[in-house]
Amino acid sequence: MKFKQVLVAMILIASSSSFAQAGKDVNDVKYRRSSLHTILIESDNFPKKDQVIGAYYxxxxxxKYDNHRIGxxxxxxxxxxxxxxxxxxxMIPVINKYFSDSKIANKLVAKWFNRKANGTFDISLVSERGLINASFTDIKTAEASSEGKALLQSAGLELIGNTFVVVSKMKFIENEPVARATREAAILAANKLTIPLIRNKAIDVADKAYDRAKEGYSVWTTSYLYKLKWDDATSNTFYQDYWIDSSTTGNLAEKKSKFDKSDLFQLELIGSENSTSLVTFSLNGKRTENQIINLAVTRNIDNVYAKLQKKYDxxxxxxxxxxxxxxxxxxxxKEGLEAGDKFEVLEANMDPKTGIIEYxxxxxxxxxKNRIWDNxxxxxxxxLDDDGNEINSALEATTFEGGGKYFPGMLIRQIN
Known part of the structure; x- marks a missing residue:
């Protein structure tokens, strides 16, 4: 259709002008990235709530993701x-209901196409992020519409189809009540022992465990991972029934309303993960309470993202x-790397006929081992380490072992 041909041509023209200026520094390497929006499930009052929520925001x-937050x-x-x-x-059905009521999927699509208040779309963001996909070869012209459509399809499936939403629920739990209950249960069991020496030893162990565990708080995070559904049927319906731009004729208000009310766009649950971090204030003097909470919450968030990445390909x-x-x-x-973790090394190749990139x-x-960057x-x-001592490390990247000739800019992806 005419719109698709014009859209592809605009993407290709923008791409051609931008990549002529691309540098060769590895920090400027452009590659296909997923997009991400994040949402926090509100909770009732808990200790240090304002500080914890502030640290989250x-x-x-x-x-490693493009920011696709929608407000x-x-x-x-x-x-x-x-x-x-x-x-x-x-919690999952409630999240789904919230998505439906708030039209979150519609808003994600609207952001992809830079939707204006009057309902018109443009391709500025698709073009900007589409350039990333085309950084490995010369951009093809849009003279052949079949190839142009293939490139548009690739941009949709590889960019829009890799849009994720992570919904997180956080708790900040005081450790002392939990530690006290654990000690009381252990002492209750110890008092049933008939040999005094063993009984006293068990009570002593329970007391020492309590002293170690009672300090501070624990941050608990549960995160649910969702993916925007974007297939051929969805994209075709969007372009045919909902697209509005300066050339669109007819009842624009009606078409705008159709998009706003549409149930075409959906988010699919991929799975969930949990992460827990201990927060102690024994480092006071070197870090303030706010700094310690900020550090613990942020690292806890990083941990749950690392778990989601390892669990879901x-x-x-x-x-x-x-x-x-x-x-x-x-x-x-930060990404959860451990010695021996395996990665595949990928080289990007663009199909000269379709413009689709394959790895x-x-x-x-x-x-x-012992060459993992602490980032x-x-x-x-x-x-600082767990005892509050400053860690001095010259590492600025993680080192890998493996045969073969590899070059800066080649992509790696973790494998199980």
Whole structure:
């Protein structure tokens, strides 16, 4: 259809002018990235709530994803009859209902096409992020509409179809009541022992365990991962029935209303993960209470993202190699790396007829022992160990082991 041909031509023209200026520095390597929106499930009062929620909102956006936030920062589950004690399983239908009521999927699509208040769309964001996909070869012209349509389809499936939403629920729990209950249960069991020496030893162990566990708080995060459904049927209906631009004729208000009310766009649940972090204030003097909470909350968020990436292939990110000899990449402890973790090395190839990028495996590598970069969030403060001592490390990237000739800019992706 005419709209698709014009859309593709605009993408290609914009792409051609931009990539002529692309640098060769590995930090400027352009590659296909997923897009992400985040939402926080509101909770009732808990210790340090304002500080915890503030730390969540101020945490750096995950840097391996394109920021696709749409303004919907949080929602209140109590409006749907739930409480803070609602199980994870019962929370999922509520999230789905919230998505439907608030038309979150529609808003994600609207952002992709830079929708204006009058309902008109444009391709500025699709073009901008589509350039990333075309950075490995010359851009083809749009003279042949079949090839142009293939490129548009690739942009849709590889960009819009990799739009994710992570919905998180956080709790900040005081450790002392839990530690006290555990000690009381242990002492109750110990008092049933008939041999005094063993009984006293068991009570002593319970007391020491209590002393270690009672301090501070624990941050609990449960995150639910959703993916925007964007297939041929969805995209074709969108372009045919809902697209509005300066050339559109007819009843524009009616067409705008159809998009606003449409149930065509959906979010599909991929899965969920949990993460827990201990927050103690024993480092007071080196860090303030606010700094400690900010650090713990941010790292807890990073941990749950790392778990989601390891568990669900569709959410895994690709990262460019920083150097080829030695083999290094700018990922580390923040992403949950451990010695021996395996990665595939990928080379991007564009089909000259369709413009679709495919990745060819060039080999596999694994994380080297004792060469893992500690890139955890520090809030601009020195990196400290569990005892409060400053960690001095010259590492600025993680080193990998593996045969083969690899070059900066090749992409790596973790494999199981």
């Amino acid at each position: 101020n945490a750096p956006f995950p840097d 919907e920062k949080s929602f209140d589950p109590k409006k749907y009859g739930l409480t803070d004690n609602t199980s994870d399983e019962k 569709v959410f895994k990110t690709k990262v460019p190699l920083f150097t080829g000899n030695p083999i290094t990449a700018k990922i580390g402890i 060819k495996r060039k080999g596999t590598i694994k994380v080297s 955890r969030y520090t809030g601009g403060l020195p990196l």
